Amino acid sequence: MDNTILVEVDAVSKSFTGAAGDELRVLDGIKLDLRSGEIVALLGRSGSGKSTLLRTIAGLIGPTSGTVRYRGKELNGANPGTAMVFQSFALMPWLSVQDNVELGLAARGVPTAERRERALKAIDLIGLDGFESAYPRELSGGMRQRVGFARALVLEPDLLLMDEPFSALDVLTAENLRTELMSLWTAEGFPTKGICIVTHNIEEAVLLADRVFVLGANPGRLRAEVKINLARPRDRRSPAFAKLVDHLYDLLTGREPELGLPEPAEATPTARPLPAASVGGLAGLVEIVHTNGGRVDLPDIAAELSFEIDDLLPLVDAAAMLDLLFVAGADLNLTPMGEAFTTADIQQSKKIFAEQARHRAPLVRTICTALGSAGGYLRAGFFLDLLRRGFSAADAQQQLDTAVDWGRYGELFDYDNDSGQLTLEHS
Known part of the structure; x- marks a missing residue:
């Protein structure tokens, strides 16, 4: 040849x-x-x-x-x-x-x-x-x-x-x-x-x-x-x-060991960006896997939902980052943490999400740490400036928007759109 x-x-x-x-x-x-x-x-x-x-x-x-x-x-x-x-x-x-x-x-x-x-x-x-x-x-x-x-x-x-x-x-x-x-x-x-x-x-x-x-x-x-x-x-x-x-x-999906990706709990916000996934979207995916006995074939579930696999990958990445699912080949598998998250009542489910996001979502962890060091208040622009060193302006904004969505749901911090200020939640 x-x-x-x-x-x-x-x-x-x-x-x-x-x-x-x-x-x-x-x-x-x-x-x-x-x-x-x-x-x-x-x-x-x-x-x-x-x-x-x-x-x-x-x-x-x-x-x-x-x-x-x-x-x-x-x-x-x-x-x-x-x-x-x-x-x-x-x-x-x-x-x-x-x-x-x-x-x-x-x-x-x-x-x-x-x-x-x-x-x-x-x-x-x-x-x-x-x-x-x-x-x-x-x-x-x-x-x-x-x-x-x-x-x-x-x-x-x-x-x-x-x-x-x-x-x-x-x-x-x-x-x-x-x-x-x-x-x-x-x-x-x-x-x-x-x-x-x-x-x-x-x-x-x-x-x-x-x-x-x-x-x-x-x-x-x-x-x-x-x-x-x-x-x-x-x-x-x-x-x-x-x-x-x-x-x-x-x-x-980034699971192969030769990729050398840092673990979420140890990564920086630029080394492991937050997937563009809402809490409702990733929670829905975890629920589907749970309903199907704890394991589903990703191509099958994409076909069943009439989505491209590409559309589901951010949800897969988000659930995996939070240790709610793990990926093996084309299979999505429920973790013990995912089982607890999807079977708990709403308040307990939010607490599980908050704990996982605080420790395994790098940008969420960074925001929580920075707010704790700054007396509980920081302008969003502070984080956007840092993010723009590793992302385009649009991607930096998307990263912050996702972090705010996750942080609000987990009652870790809040965001005031008028003042552009992030506020640490106190439990």
């Missing part, structure tokens, strides 16, 4: 300037390579910078520091060896299917006759023959995404970049397109040498990829590289498939 390095990402960091002039770091020191003959998945939750990294590889945005090289040459603009498939289809509604597919070729100055021939070939390859003259409004979501695939493949790029290409589709359509993509990939004559796909769907990553890069969030850092040594087509029911899924869940 040709193992040529197509793209090298070398120590790439990317920052944007926020509305208040603050620096928002999205990527931090990313180093990876993409090779011919393989599919690579960039896996991470919201805030991990997956799409930013993909656009950096495409040359659509430049890194703040570090370099991206295509076949050994540093990029200084759009990557000539890539083509992109977007989550939102991004079709021109006033153009027919064929005209949409020809767009990239027209931009490259390909003659009309050759353009038509190549477009019809790509349309046929992707299973849309007969719809050449149709307009996007006449097509289903799955068919529109097929047009997106054809528009990218007609350019015969070295590297096909896909940004969550199946997430806007219904489950059955998405599964059908994944299967067809794998059939095309393994067949002779597929017009691209490599694929890089952004996803937050763990099973999708294991199903499609040869290598998975797991990104941590805020800012996006490379946590792990996982090789998927499974023959195609892959069987979701096999023990080897399930083992890889569980391993990636552990990495994505």
Whole structure:
């Protein structure tokens, strides 16, 4: 198998300037390579910078520091060896299917006759023959995404970049397109040498990829590289498939020991930020796990509630931080403390929450300690100034808002919105 390095990402960091002039770091020191003959998945939750990294590889945005090289040459603009498939289809509604597919070729100055021939070939390859003259409004979501695939493949790029290409589709359509993509990939004559796909769907990553890069969030850092040594087509029911899924869940939820994350009881507010979870949300998740006998499968419960797993992860993180749940692979398990919390009456439940938050939620602990040292009163701006040293202005505010929500519920401290003052509660 040709193992040529197509793209090298070398120590790439990317920052944007926020509305208040603050620096928002999205990527931090990313180093990876993409090779011919393989599919690579960039896996991470919201805030991990997956799409930013993909656009950096495409040359659509430049890194703040570090370099991206295509076949050994540093990029200084759009990557000539890539083509992109977007989550939102991004079709021109006033153009027919064929005209949409020809767009990239027209931009490259390909003659009309050759353009038509190549477009019809790509349309046929992707299973849309007969719809050449149709307009996007006449097509289903799955068919529109097929047009997106054809528009990218007609350019015969070295590297096909896909940004969550199946997430806007219904489950059955998405599964059908994944299967067809794998059939095309393994067949002779597929017009691209490599694929890089952004996803937050763990099973999708294991199903499609040869290598998975797991990104941590805020800012996006490379946590792990996982090789998927499974023959195609892959069987979701096999023990080897399930083992890889569980391993990636552990990495994505931060439970793997090699991540070196400090324990909540010992961490600083910047080393272990508070998850963006309300007390009601995390309490509801703990209750669901309790109702189901103390253990649930995270993908199953997400499907049952019609949520993306990505939406539930902050609640999982919050409950785990407070030692109400623990995560093992894709399973959520109730802890003895979680059992006590969810079965107690309201007042006792609040006391349990307060004790756990005071000791295991770093920012809540810091606020309680600072208020105790300052006579029980401090302005919120004091904490925001400290938080802005490790977070953007928006993230710092979110951290404080979450801490206030948790502190108020546990009757640890109160916040006066008019004066902007935090006050220590005295029991």
